[in-house]
Amino acid sequence: MTDHDHDWRRQLETPGHLDDRGFTARVMAALPPRRRGLSPARRAAVLMGCAVLAGLLGLFVLPGGSFVAHAFRGAVAAARRA
Amino acid sequence: MDKLSDSALISRVLVDDDRNAFSELVRRYQSQVRGLLRKLTGGDPTLADDLAQETFLRGYRSLKSYRGTARFSTWLCQIAYRCYLTEAGRARMRAEVPEEVAGPVHEAAPGESRETGALLQRDLARALESLNGEEREAIALAFGQDLSHEEAAAVLGCPLGTLKSRINRGLEKLELRMTSWRSKHA
Numbered sequence: 001m002t003d004h005d006h007d008w009r010r011q012l013e014t015p016g017h018l019d020d021r022g023f024t025a026r027v028m029a030a031l032p033p034r035r036r037g038l039s040p041a042r043r044a045a046v047l048m049g050c051a052v053l054a055g056l057l058g059l060f061v062l063p064g065g066s067f068v069a070h071a072f073r074g075a076v077a078a079a080r081r082a
Numbered sequence: 083m084d085k086l087s088d089s090a091l092i093s094r095v096l097v098d099d100d101r102n103a104f105s106e107l108v109r110r111y112q113s114q115v116r117g118l119l120r121k122l123t124g125g126d127p128t129l130a131d132d133l134a135q136e137t138f139l140r141g142y143r144s145l146k147s148y149r150g151t152a153r154f155s156t157w158l159c160q161i162a163y164r165c166y167l168t169e170a171g172r173a174r175m176r177a178e179v180p181e182e183v184a185g186p187v188h189e190a191a192p193g194e195s196r197e198t199g200a201l202l203q204r205d206l207a208r209a210l211e212s213l214n215g216e217e218r219e220a221i222a223l224a225f226g227q228d229l230s231h232e233e234a235a236a237v238l239g240c241p242l243g244t245l246k247s248r249i250n251r252g253l254e255k256l257e258l259r260m261t262s263w264r265s266k267h268a
Contacts, residue, residue: 007202008206008260012225013226015226015228016113017113020109020112020113023112027105027112032142032143034101
């Protein structure tokens, strides 16, 4: 191989660096609008609220939760007697 | 931000849509992606930059699908290659340059050696342009992109053996062209 061969092969194999020259800024400007999400704290609060609501609903609506209603009625009756 | 790993930056983009993290990823890989697309488009910087921008936009939209099995740069090169095929039009981009048209772009000025960096780079770009699409793609991906031959074959979606034979054919043609130009203008 001659020097010339080495030169063009080296040129081919060398990863040339291209300066940014505003490229990144152009890409960032072309991105779709930022998605509006809840903050992590709000997300946790909403999840917690949903879980509590679903639990209460399950207790009163499903037959398995009837003992709660029965206990509630018993407590009300006991309070009246007292 | 510039000390964070690629995977940490990707997590930030996915969880919080962190634009600074994505901007750092673009900064890290813009040179590699734009360089690859310049080679693929035969040295057209405007078209290459448009395709590179489209590459990063597609990357942003499909970041959720990045599984981390390949390097992030390989994944981006895959998108860049698909952009090149889709946006630029495979048939138009792969049209071979007739033999008689292919020639050195720039004549050496008196006292200027053909081995001078910029001149050599332009001649090489012109020589690459004269290869057929498959050979140019193989050489563009396998050289100067920090990709292994296995990764380059994965990007092109072809077997490793096929990639190697395309590279060999391409290099032989490049050598012929570069040598003949050199002997004409020495």
